[in-house]
Amino acid sequence: MIIRRATPGDAEQLIDLISKIYVKPSYDHYSNPEAWRNFVSQHPSYVCDNFSKIVASGALEDHGNHGVLVRSFVHRDYREKGIYKELFDIRIREAHSRKHEYVESHAATHHTIVQSFLLKRGFLPIGLNIFSVNDIAGTGQRGSLVLMRKPISDNSVISENLPDLKAGYVPSNYDRELGWQYAQIPSDFNPSLIEIHPDISAKLNLPYHRAELNRLIPKDK
Numbered sequence: 001m002i003i004r005r006a007t008p009g010d011a012e013q014l015i016d017l018i019s020k021i022y023v024k025p026s027y028d029h030y031s032n033p034e035a036w037r038n039f040v041s042q043h044p045s046y047v048c049d050n051f052s053k054i055v056a057s058g059a060l061e062d063h064g065n066h067g068v069l070v071r072s073f074v075h076r077d078y079r080e081k082g083i084y085k086e087l088f089d090i091r092i093r094e095a096h097s098r099k100h101e102y103v104e105s106h107a108a109t110h111h112t113i114v115q116s117f118l119l120k121r122g123f124l125p126i127g128l129n130i131f132s133v134n135d136i137a138g139t140g141q142r143g144s145l146v147l148m149r150k151p152i153s154d155n156s157v158i159s160e161n162l163p164d165l166k167a168g169y170v171p172s173n174y175d176r177e178l179g180w181q182y183a184q185i186p187s188d189f190n191p192s193l194i195e196i197h198p199d200i201s202a203k204l205n206l207p208y209h210r211a212e213l214n215r216l217i218p219k220d221k
Contacts, residue, residue: 058087
C-alpha cells in the first residue's frame with residue numbers, strides 16, 4: 001500500500017469507498033464525481049492505494065491562514081493498520097509547509113474514536129456543531145460534529161477561558177476577536193444519540209452525561 005496524491009481520475013473510486021463506509025454520505029456532494037474532481041484539483045488530497053484500489057483518503061482544505069482536515073475515510077477492512085495516522089501526519093506536514101497559523105478538524109459525535117485521536121495530538125475543542133451532516137450512522141438523528149483546532153504558529157486561536165453555559169445554546173466556534181460564538185439547540189435534538197469525550201465536555205463547559213444535556217434545552221421546546 002502507498003500514500004499518494006489524489007487525482008481527478010480517482011473520483012469514482014472515492015465515491016465507491018464512501019458508499020462502503022456510511023449508511024449515507026456525510027454530505028450529498030460526496031456522491032458527486034464532478035464535485036470530487038474539482039476538490040482534488042484545488043486542495044491537497046491524498047489516497048491510500050492498495051494495488052490500484054483506493055482504500056482510504058484524506059485532504060487538507062486550504063483557507064489561506066489555516067487548513068481544515070477533511071474527507072478522511074478508511075475502508076473498514078483496512079482500519080487499525082496505521083493508515084489514518086499516516087494520512088493525518090502528511091496533512092499536518094502540508095499545513096506546516098503552507099505556513100498555516102492553525103489546523104482545524106471535525107470529529108463525529110456518534111462515537112468518541114476521532115475525538116480521542118485528535119485530543120492526543122494537541123487539538124482542542126472550540127465548538128459543537130449540531131445537525132451539521134447527514135445521518136451517516138443511521139442513528140435516526142442528523143449528525144453532529146465537534147469542531148477542534150490545533151495552533152501551529154498562533155496560540156491566540158484557542159481561548160484561555162471556558163465558554164458560558166447558556167440554556168438553549170451550545171458554543172459553536174471561537175474567534176480570537178469576537179470570542180465564543182453560540183448556536184441554538186434545535187427542538188428535535190436528542191442528546192441520548194450523541195457521545196462526547198469527557199475532556200471535550202469539560203473544555204466546552206458542557207454536561208458530560210448525555211442525559212444532562214437535556215438541561216440545556218428550554219422546557220418550552
